[in-house]
Structure formats: structure tokens, C-alpha cells
Amino acid sequence: MSEASSVERQQRQALEKFLVLNRDLAELELLAKRFNIFEALGVVWAERKHSNFLGFLLNPAGNHGLGDRFLKSFLQASLANQPSVATLTPIDIDLLDLSQAEVSIERGGVDILIRDARGGISVIVENKIYSKQHSDQLARYFRLESERYSKRTVFGIYLTIDGDDPENENYAPISHSQIRRLLTEVSATPGLHIEREVQFALGQYLDMLGRHFMADEQIKRLCERIYKEHKQAIDLILSHMPDPRAVVREKLKELIGSNSALILDDCTKSLVRFIPRSLDLPFFKCGSGWTSSKRVFLLEFVIDESVFFFVEMGPGDPEKRKHIVDFALAKRGTFQGGKEVKGGWQSLFKKEIVERLDDSLDPEQLAQMIESKWQDFLERDLPPIEQALLACQWPTA
Numbered sequence: 001m002s003e004a005s006s007v008e009r010q011q012r013q014a015l016e017k018f019l020v021l022n023r024d025l026a027e028l029e030l031l032a033k034r035f036n037i038f039e040a041l042g043v044v045w046a047e048r049k050h051s052n053f054l055g056f057l058l059n060p061a062g063n064h065g066l067g068d069r070f071l072k073s074f075l076q077a078s079l080a081n082q083p084s085v086a087t088l089t090p091i092d093i094d095l096l097d098l099s100q101a102e103v104s105i106e107r108g109g110v111d112i113l114i115r116d117a118r119g120g121i122s123v124i125v126e127n128k129i130y131s132k133q134h135s136d137q138l139a140r141y142f143r144l145e146s147e148r149y150s151k152r153t154v155f156g157i158y159l160t161i162d163g164d165d166p167e168n169e170n171y172a173p174i175s176h177s178q179i180r181r182l183l184t185e186v187s188a189t190p191g192l193h194i195e196r197e198v199q200f201a202l203g204q205y206l207d208m209l210g211r212h213f214m215a216d217e218q219i220k221r222l223c224e225r226i227y228k229e230h231k232q233a234i235d236l237i238l239s240h241m242p243d244p245r246a247v248v249r250e251k252l253k254e255l256i257g258s259n260s261a262l263i264l265d266d267c268t269k270s271l272v273r274f275i276p277r278s279l280d281l282p283f284f285k286c287g288s289g290w291t292s293s294k295r296v297f298l299l300e301f302v303i304d305e306s307v308f309f310f311v312e313m314g315p316g317d318p319e320k321r322k323h324i325v326d327f328a329l330a331k332r333g334t335f336q337g338g339k340e341v342k343g344g345w346q347s348l349f350k351k352e353i354v355e356r357l358d359d360s361l362d363p364e365q366l367a368q369m370i371e372s373k374w375q376d377f378l379e380r381d382l383p384p385i386e387q388a389l390l391a392c393q394w395p396t397a
Helices: 003-019 023-032 047-058 069-081 090-095 137-148 176-187 196-212 217-229 231-239 244-257 318-330 363-391
Strands: 102-107 110-116 121-127 153-160 171-175 262-264 271-276 297-303 307-313 346-354
Touching: 003 231, 047 069, 047 102, 047 110, 047 121, 069 090, 069 153, 069 171, 069 176, 121 137, 137 153, 153 176, 171 176, 176 196, 217 231, 244 262, 244 271, 244 297, 244 363, 307 318, 307 363, 318 346, 346 363
Parallel strands: 121 153, 153 171
Antiparallel strands: 102 110, 110 121, 262 271, 271 297, 297 307, 307 346
């Protein structure tokens, strides 16, 4: 028997052994299939939805029965992680009456904003799940809040899955696993009256955090035991799993290629580029070779953990590029006219199409989801961009 045949036989035997029903695997499947309202609503990875629910729990005026206990615990844990962000200590927080604190969601771009006039504090909470901190947003939020409330103690909290360190010294890190622990402890405090409906919602939230944002101990032990026993089979299965990014890329190329009104341009592993046939004008063919078509700007999908749509302008004839930029600046209602970055690249429009690619979807489900997003894109996003560009009298040369 050849060496290749021997390896294939071992792999087949490993898979057959793995597929034989065993108690551990059956138990894991039961745990994984438990109903969860956050999963059913498709908001497990939606940052805004997380901020809404977390803000509700932090708001002492909320009808959750926690009062200001969770808010205090949240602030205390954050300050314990990074004491240098404020002169307040966890003990100082414990002595404050935060029952009248105001909690706002998405105010001025801030995910969660906590203000308490009596306690003299303002806290900026930046909630990141899969997106990352960008530009100077943390510093900008802190500066604006400090200028508005110069006599208050202002500090920030940077919430991430793993408790990542923020890029600004005025923010304290905290993780979703800490949120889960704090909520578990606070909700078990004697004397609290938590309605049954709220208990259910809390349980679902804690379950979701445990399953997706940290290693639930029961699930972790089962996974470790199954992997130890079936390592070869599981590694083999994972090595043959379809790449969701490749599925999205090929589906978008198929959808664009089958649309006679669109022209597919050069694509890469993470970029699908195209242009409406109506915009394939001579004036725009002044690029400096970043695409074989010599088009200076293209519409493109950027595929990574999320899927973004851009109207992107690359290097090319300076005068024509300036003409396009001036046009975009004059059409602020449609275009954004972002700043030019190194190499002459400039985004004229940007929109998130898929917040996070769901690894749990099989290729067919993922392709169907992308086709649905594509139809929405054709109906909502593309027409105003195309119409605005066509309304302009572009030079013929």
C-alpha cells in the first residue's frame, strides 16, 4: 500500500470513529442547540444592539430591578482594571448615589454615555465586538466631554471581547467575560426584586455571552474532551471547511457578471470591483495602472470579517482626480469625500453591507444571504450614486 493510500485510510478511519454517536458529542449538540433569543433575532454580533441592551441594564431608572448596583459594579471593575484613568477609586464609586444617573445610547457617536451631575462624573463607554478603534475617536470623545463638563471627573471605558488595551490613556479596558461575571453576581444579590421576564432576558444574555464571547465551562470541558479524543478527524474537517470570504467573493462576482448593466473589473481575494456600464466614460479612464482598465475610480466590495462597499478612487491624473473630488464635495448628501491617504487613494463613499460574516452559515445559506443583500444594494444604495454621477456634465477628454 502506498504512503498516500495509508494516510487516506487513517483519515477515513478517524472520521468514521468521530461520526459514531457518543455521549459527549450528543451532550455538546444539546447545549449548542439551546434556544437563545439573541441568536434568533440575529443580533449576536450587532454592536448597536449590544449597546442598547447593556445601556438598559446600566440605566438605574430602567425597569430591570437592578437599580444602580450593576452600574456601580461596572464602573468599579473598570477602574480596578486601570486605576490611572481617574482620581476616583472603586471605594469612591461605592459611596456615590448613582440612582439619578443618565444613560444615553449613541449620543454624539458615543456607544454608551453615562452622566451623573450629583456624583460629578461623565463616563464614555466604547463597545467594540469585531470592529476596531479607529482614527482619534477615543481621544475626540474624551476631549469633547471634558470640554463640556470641565468640573466633572471624565473617563472612558473600552469594552471588547478580550479586554483589549485601548489606544488612549483615559480609557480603562473591560471584557465581555467580566460583564457576564458582574451581572451574574449582581443579579444574585439578596433583596433585589427582578421580574420573571427580566430574569429570562438576563439569563438569555448571559447564555449568549458564555456561548459566543467566552468559554462556557461546561461547553469548554466537552470540547476539550472531544477534541482530545478525535483530534485528527476534527483537524481534517476544519481543513476542508469552506472559506466564507471566498463564498462571498465568488457570489458577488457571479451577481455582477450576470448583470448586463454592470462591468466587472479586476478583483482580488478581498476585493470585488465593478462599475455601472453607464459610468464607463472616457474621462474616468485616467488611472495610473492600479487596475488594468485604467479606470481612476471604481465601485468595490471589501471582504474581510465584515463586508463593506466603497466608491474608491485610486492614483491617476491629478487634474481629473481633483475634478472628481470637487464634485464629491459638492454632493455631500450622497458622497463623503474622505481624505486622501498615502499613494493617492481616496474613498468617496463607504457603507457596511454585512456587519459580520457568520461562520455558522453553510455555503448555500451564505450565498442566499449575500444575494438578498445584493438586491437591497441594487434598490437602495446604487441608484443615488449612479444618478448623481450621471447628472454631472463630465468633460469628454
